[in-house]
Amino acid sequence: MTLNQESSEVVVLGKPGCHLCEAVETELRSIRTVAPRLRVVNIDSNRALYDRYQLRIPIVTVGGKTVFEASMMDQEGEWKDKLCRLLGWHPP
Numbered sequence: 001m002t003l004n005q006e007s008s009e010v011v012v013l014g015k016p017g018c019h020l021c022e023a024v025e026t027e028l029r030s031i032r033t034v035a036p037r038l039r040v041v042n043i044d045s046n047r048a049l050y051d052r053y054q055l056r057i058p059i060v061t062v063g064g065k066t067v068f069e070a071s072m073m074d075q076e077g078e079w080k081d082k083l084c085r086l087l088g089w090h091p092p
Contacts, residue, residue: 008063010037010087013053015044020070021058027080028060031089062087 010028014021029035043049043057053059060068060083067086073079 008037009039010034011061012038012040013043013049013059013061014040014057015042018057020073024058024060024068024083027083028087031084031087033089034087060086 012021012025012028014025025038025040028038041049043053056069056071058068058070059066068079068083072082
Protein backbone atom coordinates (compact mmCIF):
# COMPACT_ATOMS: atom_id res chain seq x y z
CA MET A 1 0.00 0.00 0.00
CA THR A 2 1.31 3.43 -0.87
CA LEU A 3 0.25 6.79 0.43
CA ASN A 4 0.69 8.79 -2.75
CA GLN A 5 -1.94 11.41 -2.05
CA GLU A 6 -1.18 14.67 -3.82
CA SER A 7 -3.06 16.83 -1.31
CA SER A 8 -1.95 15.14 1.91
CA GLU A 9 0.43 17.01 4.16
CA VAL A 10 3.70 15.23 4.88
CA VAL A 11 5.05 16.01 8.36
CA VAL A 12 8.43 15.21 9.85
CA LEU A 13 8.49 15.24 13.65
CA GLY A 14 12.01 15.78 14.88
CA LYS A 15 14.30 18.20 16.64
CA PRO A 16 17.39 20.26 15.89
CA GLY A 17 20.65 18.34 16.05
CA CYS A 18 19.00 14.99 15.27
CA HIS A 19 21.05 13.67 12.36
CA LEU A 20 18.44 11.03 11.50
CA CYS A 21 15.75 13.72 11.38
CA GLU A 22 17.91 15.85 9.10
CA ALA A 23 18.56 12.88 6.79
CA VAL A 24 14.84 12.13 6.46
CA GLU A 25 14.00 15.79 5.86
CA THR A 26 16.69 16.07 3.18
CA GLU A 27 15.42 12.94 1.45
CA LEU A 28 11.82 14.18 1.48
CA ARG A 29 12.80 17.62 0.16
CA SER A 30 14.47 15.89 -2.79
CA ILE A 31 11.17 14.33 -3.87
CA ARG A 32 9.54 16.84 -6.18
CA THR A 33 5.97 15.78 -5.40
CA VAL A 34 6.51 15.77 -1.63
CA ALA A 35 8.56 18.94 -1.04
CA PRO A 36 5.64 21.40 -1.46
CA ARG A 37 3.55 19.45 1.08
CA LEU A 38 6.34 19.03 3.63
CA ARG A 39 6.18 20.52 7.10
CA VAL A 40 8.82 19.99 9.79
CA VAL A 41 7.72 20.08 13.43
CA ASN A 42 10.22 20.59 16.25
CA ILE A 43 9.07 18.37 19.12
CA ASP A 44 11.14 20.46 21.55
CA SER A 45 8.57 23.23 21.17
CA ASN A 46 5.64 21.07 22.28
CA ARG A 47 5.85 19.16 25.57
CA ALA A 48 3.17 16.63 24.60
CA LEU A 49 4.93 15.80 21.32
CA TYR A 50 8.27 15.60 23.08
CA ASP A 51 6.95 13.22 25.75
CA ARG A 52 5.31 11.01 23.14
CA TYR A 53 8.00 10.92 20.44
CA GLN A 54 11.37 11.77 21.99
CA LEU A 55 12.73 8.23 21.60
CA ARG A 56 11.08 7.51 18.24
CA ILE A 57 12.14 10.45 16.05
CA PRO A 58 12.19 10.97 13.21
CA ILE A 59 8.52 10.30 12.64
CA VAL A 60 6.89 10.88 9.24
CA THR A 61 3.15 11.27 8.93
CA VAL A 62 1.07 11.53 5.78
CA GLY A 63 -2.43 12.86 6.12
CA GLY A 64 -2.13 12.50 9.89
CA LYS A 65 -1.13 8.81 9.82
CA THR A 66 2.30 7.69 10.96
CA VAL A 67 4.00 5.91 8.07
CA PHE A 68 7.66 5.93 9.09
CA GLU A 69 9.76 6.22 12.24
CA ALA A 70 13.33 5.75 13.42
CA SER A 71 12.91 2.04 14.11
CA MET A 72 12.50 1.55 10.33
CA MET A 73 15.92 3.01 9.61
CA ASP A 74 19.00 0.89 9.06
CA GLN A 75 22.71 1.38 8.63
CA GLU A 76 22.71 0.38 4.96
CA GLY A 77 20.49 3.21 3.79
CA GLU A 78 17.65 0.95 2.68
CA TRP A 79 15.33 3.18 4.72
CA LYS A 80 15.37 5.67 1.84
CA ASP A 81 13.84 3.09 -0.48
CA LYS A 82 11.27 2.11 2.16
CA LEU A 83 10.26 5.72 2.70
CA CYS A 84 10.01 6.44 -1.03
CA ARG A 85 7.87 3.34 -1.59
CA LEU A 86 5.52 4.37 1.24
CA LEU A 87 5.09 7.75 -0.45
CA GLY A 88 4.54 6.15 -3.87
CA TRP A 89 7.68 7.66 -5.36
CA HIS A 90 10.23 5.55 -7.16
CA PRO A 91 13.60 7.05 -8.05
CA PRO A 92 14.76 6.65 -11.65
